[in-house]
Amino acid sequence: MTPAARQAVEDAEIIIGYKTYLDLIASLIDEKKIMSSGMRQEVDRCAKAVDLAAAGKKVAIICSGDPGIYAMAGLAFEVLRAKAAEGDMDELPEIIVVPGIPALSASASRLGAPLMHDFAAVSLSDLLTPWEVIEKRLDAAASADFVIAIYNPKSKGRPDRIDRARDILLRHKSGSTPVGLVRGATRENEKIVITDLDNMLDHEIDMQSTVIVGNSQTFVWNDNMVTPRGYSGKYELGAK
Amino acid sequence: MTPAARQAVEDAEIIIGYKTYLDLIASLIDEKKIMSSGMRQEVDRCAKAVDLAAAGKKVAIICSGDPGIYAMAGLAFEVLRAKAAEGDMDELPEIIVVPGIPALSASASRLGAPLMHDFAAVSLSDLLTPWEVIEKRLDAAASADFVIAIYNPKSKGRPDRIDRARDILLRHKSGSTPVGLVRGATRENEKIVITDLDNMLDHEIDMQSTVIVGNSQTFVWNDNMVTPRGYSGKYELGAK
Numbered sequence: 001m002t003p004a005a006r007q008a009v010e011d012a013e014i015i016i017g018y019k020t021y022l023d024l025i026a027s028l029i030d031e032k033k034i035m036s037s038g039m040r041q042e043v044d045r046c047a048k049a050v051d052l053a054a055a056g057k058k059v060a061i062i063c064s065g066d067p068g069i070y071a072m073a074g075l076a077f078e079v080l081r082a083k084a085a086e087g088d089m090d091e092l093p094e095i096i097v098v099p100g101i102p103a104l105s106a107s108a109s110r111l112g113a114p115l116m117h118d119f120a121a122v123s124l125s126d127l128l129t130p131w132e133v134i135e136k137r138l139d140a141a142a143s144a145d146f147v148i149a150i151y152n153p154k155s156k157g158r159p160d161r162i163d164r165a166r167d168i169l170l171r172h173k174s175g176s177t178p179v180g181l182v183r184g185a186t187r188e189n190e191k192i193v194i195t196d197l198d199n200m201l202d203h204e205i206d207m208q209s210t211v212i213v214g215n216s217q218t219f220v221w222n223d224n225m226v227t228p229r230g231y232s233g234k235y236e237l238g239a240k
Numbered sequence: 241m242t243p244a245a246r247q248a249v250e251d252a253e254i255i256i257g258y259k260t261y262l263d264l265i266a267s268l269i270d271e272k273k274i275m276s277s278g279m280r281q282e283v284d285r286c287a288k289a290v291d292l293a294a295a296g297k298k299v300a301i302i303c304s305g306d307p308g309i310y311a312m313a314g315l316a317f318e319v320l321r322a323k324a325a326e327g328d329m330d331e332l333p334e335i336i337v338v339p340g341i342p343a344l345s346a347s348a349s350r351l352g353a354p355l356m357h358d359f360a361a362v363s364l365s366d367l368l369t370p371w372e373v374i375e376k377r378l379d380a381a382a383s384a385d386f387v388i389a390i391y392n393p394k395s396k397g398r399p400d401r402i403d404r405a406r407d408i409l410l411r412h413k414s415g416s417t418p419v420g421l422v423r424g425a426t427r428e429n430e431k432i433v434i435t436d437l438d439n440m441l442d443h444e445i446d447m448q449s450t451v452i453v454g455n456s457q458t459f460v461w462n463d464n465m466v467t468p469r470g471y472s473g474k475y476e477l478g479a480k
Binding site: 001002066067068069070071073074075076078081084092095097098099101105106109110113114115116117118123128129130133134136141143144145146186224229230231 | 349353363462
Protein backbone atom coordinates (compact mmCIF):
# COMPACT_ATOMS: atom_id res chain seq x y z
CA MET A 1 0.00 0.00 0.00
CA THR A 2 1.52 3.32 -1.00
CA PRO A 3 1.59 6.39 1.26
CA ALA A 4 -0.79 8.08 -1.23
CA ALA A 5 -3.35 5.27 -0.89
CA ARG A 6 -2.99 5.33 2.87
CA GLN A 7 -3.53 9.09 2.91
CA ALA A 8 -6.63 8.79 0.74
CA VAL A 9 -8.12 6.23 3.11
CA GLU A 10 -7.28 8.39 6.12
CA ASP A 11 -8.82 11.48 4.51
CA ALA A 12 -12.05 9.73 3.57
CA GLU A 13 -15.22 10.22 5.57
CA ILE A 14 -16.78 7.04 4.21
CA ILE A 15 -15.04 3.90 3.04
CA ILE A 16 -16.71 1.42 0.73
CA GLY A 17 -15.34 -1.95 -0.26
CA TYR A 18 -15.60 -5.68 -0.32
CA LYS A 19 -15.21 -7.06 3.21
CA THR A 20 -12.05 -9.05 2.47
CA TYR A 21 -10.22 -5.91 1.42
CA LEU A 22 -11.56 -3.85 4.31
CA ASP A 23 -10.22 -6.50 6.69
CA LEU A 24 -6.77 -6.15 5.14
CA ILE A 25 -6.60 -2.50 6.18
CA ALA A 26 -8.63 -2.84 9.38
CA SER A 27 -5.94 -1.17 11.48
CA LEU A 28 -6.22 2.00 9.41
CA ILE A 29 -9.95 2.39 9.46
CA ASP A 30 -11.21 1.60 12.94
CA GLU A 31 -13.01 4.86 13.42
CA LYS A 32 -14.24 5.38 9.93
CA LYS A 33 -17.69 4.87 8.71
CA ILE A 34 -17.34 1.64 6.80
CA MET A 35 -19.77 0.31 4.29
CA SER A 36 -19.06 -3.14 3.03
CA SER A 37 -20.91 -5.30 0.58
CA GLY A 38 -20.68 -8.65 -1.13
CA MET A 39 -18.53 -9.41 -4.18
CA ARG A 40 -21.26 -9.35 -6.78
CA GLN A 41 -22.52 -5.87 -6.03
CA GLU A 42 -19.79 -3.72 -7.57
CA VAL A 43 -22.26 -1.53 -9.41
CA ASP A 44 -24.32 -0.96 -6.25
CA ARG A 45 -21.18 -0.07 -4.34
CA CYS A 46 -20.13 2.48 -6.94
CA ALA A 47 -23.63 3.93 -7.15
CA LYS A 48 -23.68 4.40 -3.38
CA ALA A 49 -20.24 6.00 -3.46
CA VAL A 50 -21.23 8.39 -6.24
CA ASP A 51 -24.44 9.40 -4.45
CA LEU A 52 -22.56 10.10 -1.24
CA ALA A 53 -19.86 12.05 -3.08
CA ALA A 54 -22.51 14.07 -4.90
CA ALA A 55 -23.95 14.91 -1.48
CA GLY A 56 -20.60 16.39 -0.48
CA LYS A 57 -18.92 13.48 1.30
CA LYS A 58 -15.35 12.36 0.79
CA VAL A 59 -15.69 8.73 -0.17
CA ALA A 60 -12.97 6.11 -0.69
CA ILE A 61 -13.75 3.01 -2.74
CA ILE A 62 -11.13 0.41 -1.96
CA CYS A 63 -10.11 -2.74 -3.76
CA SER A 64 -7.06 -4.96 -4.01
CA GLY A 65 -4.26 -4.59 -6.54
CA ASP A 66 -4.46 -1.59 -8.87
CA PRO A 67 -7.94 -0.02 -8.98
CA GLY A 68 -7.37 0.78 -12.65
CA ILE A 69 -6.79 -2.84 -13.78
CA TYR A 70 -9.89 -5.08 -13.85
CA ALA A 71 -11.16 -3.28 -10.76
CA MET A 72 -13.28 -0.38 -9.52
CA ALA A 73 -11.87 2.82 -11.08
CA GLY A 74 -13.51 2.51 -14.47
CA LEU A 75 -16.82 1.48 -12.98
CA ALA A 76 -16.85 4.60 -10.82
CA PHE A 77 -16.50 6.71 -13.97
CA GLU A 78 -19.18 4.69 -15.76
CA VAL A 79 -21.63 5.06 -12.90
CA LEU A 80 -20.92 8.77 -12.49
CA ARG A 81 -21.43 9.33 -16.21
CA ALA A 82 -24.74 7.43 -16.15
CA LYS A 83 -25.98 9.37 -13.15
CA ALA A 84 -24.88 12.69 -14.61
CA ALA A 85 -26.78 11.85 -17.79
CA GLU A 86 -29.93 11.38 -15.74
CA GLY A 87 -29.54 15.07 -15.03
CA ASP A 88 -30.24 15.26 -11.32
CA MET A 89 -26.74 16.17 -10.20
CA ASP A 90 -25.93 19.80 -9.38
CA GLU A 91 -22.20 19.42 -9.32
CA LEU A 92 -20.10 16.50 -10.52
CA PRO A 93 -17.95 15.02 -7.78
CA GLU A 94 -14.30 14.58 -8.72
CA ILE A 95 -12.89 11.06 -9.04
CA ILE A 96 -9.23 10.61 -8.12
CA VAL A 97 -7.66 7.28 -9.00
CA VAL A 98 -4.83 6.29 -6.65
CA PRO A 99 -2.73 3.64 -8.37
CA GLY A 100 -1.67 0.47 -6.58
CA ILE A 101 0.54 -2.55 -7.22
CA PRO A 102 -1.33 -4.65 -9.80
CA ALA A 103 -1.74 -8.37 -9.11
CA LEU A 104 0.40 -9.06 -12.16
CA SER A 105 3.31 -7.07 -10.70
CA ALA A 106 2.99 -8.62 -7.25
CA SER A 107 2.71 -12.10 -8.76
CA ALA A 108 5.63 -11.54 -11.12
CA SER A 109 7.85 -10.34 -8.27
CA ARG A 110 7.25 -13.60 -6.39
CA LEU A 111 8.03 -15.72 -9.44
CA GLY A 112 11.25 -13.91 -10.39
CA ALA A 113 10.96 -11.59 -13.37
CA PRO A 114 8.61 -13.05 -16.00
CA LEU A 115 7.20 -9.70 -17.26
CA MET A 116 10.44 -8.15 -18.44
CA HIS A 117 9.33 -8.04 -22.05
CA ASP A 118 6.10 -7.28 -23.94
CA PHE A 119 3.11 -8.86 -22.23
CA ALA A 120 -0.66 -9.09 -22.47
CA ALA A 121 -3.22 -9.30 -19.67
CA VAL A 122 -6.33 -11.35 -20.41
CA SER A 123 -9.23 -12.09 -18.08
CA LEU A 124 -11.06 -15.38 -18.62
CA SER A 125 -14.25 -14.02 -17.06
CA ASP A 126 -16.97 -13.97 -19.70
CA LEU A 127 -19.58 -12.32 -17.50
CA LEU A 128 -19.16 -9.04 -19.40
CA THR A 129 -17.16 -10.13 -22.44
CA PRO A 130 -18.12 -12.63 -25.15
CA TRP A 131 -16.04 -15.80 -24.86
CA GLU A 132 -15.14 -15.56 -28.57
CA VAL A 133 -13.40 -12.24 -27.90
CA ILE A 134 -11.41 -13.81 -25.08
CA GLU A 135 -10.38 -16.73 -27.31
CA LYS A 136 -9.33 -14.35 -30.05
CA ARG A 137 -7.17 -12.40 -27.61
CA LEU A 138 -5.44 -15.49 -26.27
CA ASP A 139 -4.73 -16.64 -29.81
CA ALA A 140 -3.45 -13.24 -30.95
CA ALA A 141 -1.24 -12.76 -27.89
CA ALA A 142 0.24 -16.26 -28.17
CA SER A 143 0.82 -15.92 -31.92
CA ALA A 144 2.92 -12.78 -31.37
CA ASP A 145 5.01 -14.34 -28.57
CA PHE A 146 3.69 -12.12 -25.79
CA VAL A 147 4.16 -13.11 -22.18
CA ILE A 148 0.54 -13.57 -21.02
CA ALA A 149 -0.89 -12.80 -17.59
CA ILE A 150 -4.24 -14.52 -17.10
CA TYR A 151 -6.70 -13.05 -14.61
CA ASN A 152 -9.78 -14.88 -13.28
CA PRO A 153 -8.59 -18.22 -14.64
CA LYS A 154 -11.32 -20.32 -13.07
CA SER A 155 -14.67 -20.11 -11.36
CA LYS A 156 -17.25 -22.55 -10.07
CA GLY A 157 -19.53 -21.92 -13.01
CA ARG A 158 -16.78 -22.15 -15.61
CA PRO A 159 -14.10 -24.58 -14.41
CA ASP A 160 -12.94 -25.54 -17.90
CA ARG A 161 -12.02 -22.06 -19.18
CA ILE A 162 -8.38 -22.43 -18.20
CA ASP A 163 -8.19 -25.82 -19.99
CA ARG A 164 -9.53 -24.20 -23.14
CA ALA A 165 -7.18 -21.24 -22.78
CA ARG A 166 -4.22 -23.59 -22.46
CA ASP A 167 -5.25 -25.41 -25.65
CA ILE A 168 -5.27 -22.10 -27.51
CA LEU A 169 -1.85 -21.07 -26.17
CA LEU A 170 -0.44 -24.46 -27.23
CA ARG A 171 -1.28 -23.61 -30.85
CA HIS A 172 1.64 -21.20 -30.77
CA LYS A 173 3.68 -21.87 -27.63
CA SER A 174 5.75 -24.94 -26.80
CA GLY A 175 4.54 -27.28 -24.05
CA SER A 176 7.77 -26.58 -22.18
CA THR A 177 6.99 -22.84 -21.94
CA PRO A 178 7.35 -21.84 -18.27
CA VAL A 179 4.14 -21.05 -16.41
CA GLY A 180 3.88 -19.40 -13.00
CA LEU A 181 0.84 -19.86 -10.78
CA VAL A 182 0.45 -17.36 -7.95
CA ARG A 183 -2.27 -17.14 -5.36
CA GLY A 184 -2.44 -14.45 -2.69
CA ALA A 185 0.87 -12.83 -3.73
CA THR A 186 2.72 -11.33 -0.74
CA ARG A 187 -0.15 -12.29 1.60
CA GLU A 188 -0.22 -14.87 4.37
CA ASN A 189 -1.91 -17.52 2.23
CA GLU A 190 0.53 -17.04 -0.66
CA LYS A 191 1.09 -20.07 -2.87
CA ILE A 192 3.57 -20.15 -5.72
CA VAL A 193 4.14 -22.82 -8.35
CA ILE A 194 6.45 -22.75 -11.34
CA THR A 195 5.51 -25.32 -13.96
CA ASP A 196 5.01 -25.35 -17.73
CA LEU A 197 2.17 -25.43 -20.26
CA ASP A 198 2.28 -29.23 -20.47
CA ASN A 199 1.86 -29.71 -16.72
CA MET A 200 0.06 -26.64 -15.44
CA LEU A 201 -3.34 -28.34 -15.12
CA ASP A 202 -1.90 -30.78 -12.55
CA HIS A 203 -1.77 -27.89 -10.07
CA GLU A 204 -4.51 -26.10 -8.21
CA ILE A 205 -5.77 -23.00 -10.00
CA ASP A 206 -8.72 -21.01 -8.70
CA MET A 207 -10.44 -17.69 -9.31
CA GLN A 208 -7.93 -15.85 -7.11
CA SER A 209 -4.91 -17.22 -8.97
CA THR A 210 -2.86 -15.23 -11.43
CA VAL A 211 -1.35 -17.35 -14.18
CA ILE A 212 1.71 -16.01 -16.01
CA VAL A 213 2.74 -17.81 -19.19
CA GLY A 214 6.20 -17.05 -20.59
CA ASN A 215 7.28 -16.15 -24.10
CA SER A 216 9.66 -18.20 -26.26
CA GLN A 217 12.70 -16.83 -24.39
CA THR A 218 11.46 -17.29 -20.81
CA PHE A 219 13.55 -19.66 -18.71
CA VAL A 220 13.46 -21.16 -15.23
CA TRP A 221 16.67 -20.90 -13.28
CA ASN A 222 17.22 -21.69 -9.62
CA ASP A 223 13.44 -21.68 -8.97
CA ASN A 224 12.97 -18.33 -10.67
CA MET A 225 10.93 -17.68 -13.81
CA VAL A 226 12.72 -15.06 -15.90
CA THR A 227 11.99 -13.49 -19.27
CA PRO A 228 15.07 -11.84 -20.80
CA ARG A 229 14.87 -8.22 -21.91
CA GLY A 230 15.10 -9.18 -25.55
CA TYR A 231 16.06 -11.86 -28.02
CA SER A 232 19.38 -13.66 -27.80
CA GLY A 233 21.91 -12.49 -30.31
CA LYS A 234 20.84 -8.88 -29.87
CA TYR A 235 23.09 -8.31 -26.87
CA GLU A 236 26.00 -9.82 -24.98
CA LEU A 237 25.42 -10.45 -21.32
CA GLY A 238 28.94 -11.46 -20.42
CA ALA A 239 30.37 -8.22 -21.81
CA LYS A 240 31.84 -5.88 -19.27
CA MET B 241 6.95 4.13 -3.16
CA THR B 242 5.65 1.33 -0.96
CA PRO B 243 6.76 0.78 2.64
CA ALA B 244 8.40 -2.47 1.48
CA ALA B 245 10.50 -0.65 -1.12
CA ARG B 246 11.44 2.01 1.41
CA GLN B 247 12.46 -0.65 3.90
CA ALA B 248 14.61 -2.42 1.30
CA VAL B 249 16.43 0.83 0.52
CA GLU B 250 16.94 1.55 4.22
CA ASP B 251 18.26 -1.95 4.87
CA ALA B 252 20.74 -1.86 2.00
CA GLU B 253 24.43 -1.25 2.56
CA ILE B 254 25.00 -0.21 -1.03
CA ILE B 255 22.55 1.42 -3.43
CA ILE B 256 23.01 1.29 -7.17
CA GLY B 257 20.91 3.14 -9.70
CA TYR B 258 20.64 5.69 -12.45
CA LYS B 259 21.24 9.17 -11.07
CA THR B 260 17.75 10.49 -11.89
CA TYR B 261 16.13 7.81 -9.75
CA LEU B 262 18.63 8.21 -6.91
CA ASP B 263 17.78 11.92 -6.85
CA LEU B 264 14.09 11.10 -6.44
CA ILE B 265 14.78 9.30 -3.16
CA ALA B 266 17.69 11.47 -2.04
CA SER B 267 16.09 12.18 1.33
CA LEU B 268 16.14 8.46 2.18
CA ILE B 269 19.70 7.69 1.25
CA ASP B 270 21.93 10.50 2.51
CA GLU B 271 24.23 8.29 4.49
CA LYS B 272 24.31 5.33 2.21
CA LYS B 273 27.06 4.32 -0.05
CA ILE B 274 25.62 5.30 -3.39
CA MET B 275 26.88 4.13 -6.71
CA SER B 276 25.32 5.77 -9.70
CA SER B 277 25.94 5.30 -13.36
CA GLY B 278 24.68 6.46 -16.73
CA MET B 279 21.59 5.17 -18.47
CA ARG B 280 23.30 2.88 -20.97
CA GLN B 281 25.18 0.79 -18.45
CA GLU B 282 22.44 -1.40 -17.04
CA VAL B 283 24.47 -4.58 -17.48
CA ASP B 284 27.50 -3.04 -15.75
CA ARG B 285 25.32 -1.87 -12.89
CA CYS B 286 23.84 -5.31 -12.39
CA ALA B 287 27.23 -6.99 -12.65
CA LYS B 288 28.58 -4.68 -9.96
CA ALA B 289 25.56 -5.35 -7.76
CA VAL B 290 25.90 -9.11 -8.15
CA ASP B 291 29.63 -9.01 -7.37
CA LEU B 292 29.04 -6.98 -4.22
CA ALA B 293 26.18 -9.25 -3.13
CA ALA B 294 28.34 -12.32 -3.74
CA ALA B 295 30.93 -10.70 -1.46
CA GLY B 296 28.32 -10.55 1.31
CA LYS B 297 26.94 -7.04 0.94
CA LYS B 298 23.27 -6.12 1.00
CA VAL B 299 22.77 -4.30 -2.28
CA ALA B 300 19.70 -2.45 -3.56
CA ILE B 301 19.33 -1.84 -7.28
CA ILE B 302 16.77 0.90 -7.75
CA CYS B 303 14.78 1.97 -10.78
CA SER B 304 11.53 3.79 -11.48
CA GLY B 305 8.14 2.13 -11.91
CA ASP B 306 7.98 -1.60 -11.34
CA PRO B 307 11.42 -3.28 -11.45
CA GLY B 308 9.79 -6.33 -13.04
CA ILE B 309 8.37 -4.52 -16.08
CA TYR B 310 10.93 -3.45 -18.71
CA ALA B 311 13.39 -2.71 -15.90
CA MET B 312 16.18 -4.17 -13.79
CA ALA B 313 14.80 -7.29 -12.06
CA GLY B 314 15.17 -9.70 -14.97
CA LEU B 315 18.61 -8.39 -15.83
CA ALA B 316 19.79 -9.05 -12.28
CA PHE B 317 18.74 -12.70 -12.67
CA GLU B 318 20.37 -12.92 -16.10
CA VAL B 319 23.64 -11.52 -14.84
CA LEU B 320 23.63 -13.72 -11.74
CA ARG B 321 22.98 -16.80 -13.86
CA ALA B 322 25.81 -15.90 -16.24
CA LYS B 323 28.23 -15.32 -13.38
CA ALA B 324 27.17 -18.51 -11.62
CA ALA B 325 27.79 -20.42 -14.85
CA GLU B 326 31.34 -19.09 -14.91
CA GLY B 327 31.75 -21.11 -11.74
CA ASP B 328 33.61 -18.73 -9.50
CA MET B 329 30.83 -18.07 -7.01
CA ASP B 330 30.88 -19.92 -3.67
CA GLU B 331 27.36 -19.09 -2.68
CA LEU B 332 24.57 -17.62 -4.80
CA PRO B 333 23.27 -14.35 -3.39
CA GLU B 334 19.47 -14.19 -3.12
CA ILE B 335 17.56 -11.75 -5.32
CA ILE B 336 14.39 -10.27 -3.87
CA VAL B 337 12.17 -8.34 -6.25
CA VAL B 338 10.16 -5.60 -4.54
CA PRO B 339 7.27 -4.65 -6.81
CA GLY B 340 6.42 -1.03 -7.55
CA ILE B 341 3.72 0.93 -9.34
CA PRO B 342 4.32 0.32 -13.06
CA ALA B 343 4.42 3.34 -15.38
CA LEU B 344 1.31 1.98 -17.09
CA SER B 345 -0.65 2.03 -13.83
CA ALA B 346 0.56 5.48 -12.82
CA SER B 347 -0.17 6.81 -16.32
CA ALA B 348 -3.59 5.17 -16.46
CA SER B 349 -4.56 6.65 -13.10
CA ARG B 350 -3.84 10.14 -14.39
CA LEU B 351 -5.87 9.61 -17.56
CA GLY B 352 -8.93 8.12 -15.84
CA ALA B 353 -9.31 4.37 -16.18
CA PRO B 354 -8.17 3.23 -19.63
CA LEU B 355 -6.80 -0.21 -18.55
CA MET B 356 -10.00 -1.66 -17.13
CA HIS B 357 -10.12 -4.42 -19.70
CA ASP B 358 -7.62 -6.74 -21.41
CA PHE B 359 -4.50 -4.86 -22.42
CA ALA B 360 -1.08 -5.40 -23.98
CA ALA B 361 2.19 -3.64 -23.19
CA VAL B 362 4.58 -3.16 -26.11
CA SER B 363 7.94 -1.41 -26.11
CA LEU B 364 9.02 0.24 -29.36
CA SER B 365 12.69 -0.06 -28.47
CA ASP B 366 14.39 -2.34 -30.99
CA LEU B 367 17.78 -2.31 -29.28
CA LEU B 368 17.23 -5.88 -28.05
CA THR B 369 14.21 -6.98 -30.08
CA PRO B 370 13.88 -7.27 -33.87
CA TRP B 371 11.59 -4.56 -35.23
CA GLU B 372 9.56 -7.19 -37.12
CA VAL B 373 8.61 -8.81 -33.79
CA ILE B 374 7.45 -5.44 -32.46
CA GLU B 375 5.34 -4.83 -35.58
CA LYS B 376 3.80 -8.28 -35.30
CA ARG B 377 2.85 -7.63 -31.68
CA LEU B 378 1.25 -4.28 -32.45
CA ASP B 379 -0.74 -5.85 -35.25
CA ALA B 380 -1.84 -8.86 -33.17
CA ALA B 381 -2.83 -6.72 -30.18
CA ALA B 382 -4.79 -4.28 -32.32
CA SER B 383 -6.52 -7.06 -34.27
CA ALA B 384 -7.84 -8.57 -31.01
CA ASP B 385 -9.11 -5.23 -29.66
CA PHE B 386 -6.65 -5.01 -26.78
CA VAL B 387 -6.05 -1.70 -25.04
CA ILE B 388 -2.37 -1.08 -25.81
CA ALA B 389 0.22 0.59 -23.57
CA ILE B 390 3.25 1.67 -25.57
CA TYR B 391 6.57 2.04 -23.75
CA ASN B 392 9.65 3.80 -25.21
CA PRO B 393 7.61 5.36 -28.02
CA LYS B 394 10.38 7.55 -29.39
CA SER B 395 14.09 8.12 -29.25
CA LYS B 396 16.56 10.37 -30.99
CA GLY B 397 17.84 7.55 -33.15
CA ARG B 398 14.39 6.24 -34.07
CA PRO B 399 11.95 9.17 -34.14
CA ASP B 400 9.58 7.58 -36.64
CA ARG B 401 8.80 4.37 -34.72
CA ILE B 402 5.66 5.83 -33.17
CA ASP B 403 4.43 6.96 -36.61
CA ARG B 404 4.86 3.45 -37.93
CA ALA B 405 3.20 1.95 -34.84
CA ARG B 406 0.21 4.23 -35.32
CA ASP B 407 -0.12 3.12 -38.95
CA ILE B 408 -0.25 -0.51 -37.80
CA LEU B 409 -2.86 0.20 -35.13
CA LEU B 410 -5.01 2.01 -37.71
CA ARG B 411 -5.28 -1.23 -39.70
CA HIS B 412 -7.66 -2.45 -36.97
CA LYS B 413 -8.63 0.51 -34.79
CA SER B 414 -10.72 3.52 -35.73
CA GLY B 415 -9.03 6.91 -36.04
CA SER B 416 -11.32 8.19 -33.31
CA THR B 417 -9.99 5.64 -30.79
CA PRO B 418 -9.00 7.58 -27.65
CA VAL B 419 -5.26 7.89 -26.98
CA GLY B 420 -3.68 9.09 -23.74
CA LEU B 421 -0.17 10.55 -23.65
CA VAL B 422 1.47 10.74 -20.23
CA ARG B 423 4.89 12.02 -19.33
CA GLY B 424 6.30 11.97 -15.81
CA ALA B 425 3.09 10.60 -14.25
CA THR B 426 2.55 11.93 -10.70
CA ARG B 427 5.86 13.83 -10.83
CA GLU B 428 6.49 17.56 -10.92
CA ASN B 429 6.95 17.67 -14.68
CA GLU B 430 3.81 15.64 -15.39
CA LYS B 431 2.14 16.28 -18.73
CA ILE B 432 -1.12 14.67 -19.76
CA VAL B 433 -2.89 14.79 -23.12
CA ILE B 434 -6.02 12.95 -24.20
CA THR B 435 -6.34 12.79 -27.97
CA ASP B 436 -7.12 10.08 -30.55
CA LEU B 437 -5.30 7.96 -33.12
CA ASP B 438 -6.01 10.46 -35.89
CA ASN B 439 -4.47 13.38 -34.00
CA MET B 440 -1.93 11.89 -31.61
CA LEU B 441 1.11 12.83 -33.69
CA ASP B 442 0.26 16.52 -33.33
CA HIS B 443 1.36 16.29 -29.69
CA GLU B 444 4.80 15.95 -28.15
CA ILE B 445 5.81 12.35 -27.52
CA ASP B 446 9.27 11.47 -26.27
CA MET B 447 11.15 8.47 -24.89
CA GLN B 448 9.78 9.11 -21.38
CA SER B 449 6.16 9.17 -22.55
CA THR B 450 3.72 6.33 -22.02
CA VAL B 451 1.11 6.09 -24.76
CA ILE B 452 -2.16 4.32 -23.98
CA VAL B 453 -4.43 3.48 -26.92
CA GLY B 454 -8.01 2.45 -26.13
CA ASN B 455 -10.03 -0.49 -27.36
CA SER B 456 -13.25 -0.24 -29.39
CA GLN B 457 -15.28 0.53 -26.24
CA THR B 458 -13.01 3.19 -24.72
CA PHE B 459 -14.63 6.62 -24.36
CA VAL B 460 -13.61 10.09 -23.25
CA TRP B 461 -15.94 11.73 -20.77
CA ASN B 462 -15.36 14.92 -18.84
CA ASP B 463 -11.61 14.86 -19.67
CA ASN B 464 -11.25 11.26 -18.55
CA MET B 465 -10.29 8.32 -20.74
CA VAL B 466 -12.28 5.27 -19.64
CA THR B 467 -12.48 1.69 -20.89
CA PRO B 468 -15.62 -0.11 -19.69
CA ARG B 469 -15.28 -3.44 -17.93
CA GLY B 470 -16.84 -5.29 -20.81
CA TYR B 471 -18.89 -5.02 -23.95
CA SER B 472 -22.19 -3.16 -24.00
CA GLY B 473 -25.20 -5.41 -23.97
CA LYS B 474 -23.53 -7.76 -21.51
CA TYR B 475 -24.61 -5.72 -18.50
CA GLU B 476 -26.92 -2.94 -17.42
CA LEU B 477 -25.26 -0.04 -15.69
CA GLY B 478 -28.40 1.74 -14.60
CA ALA B 479 -29.76 -1.36 -12.90
CA LYS B 480 -30.01 -1.20 -9.16
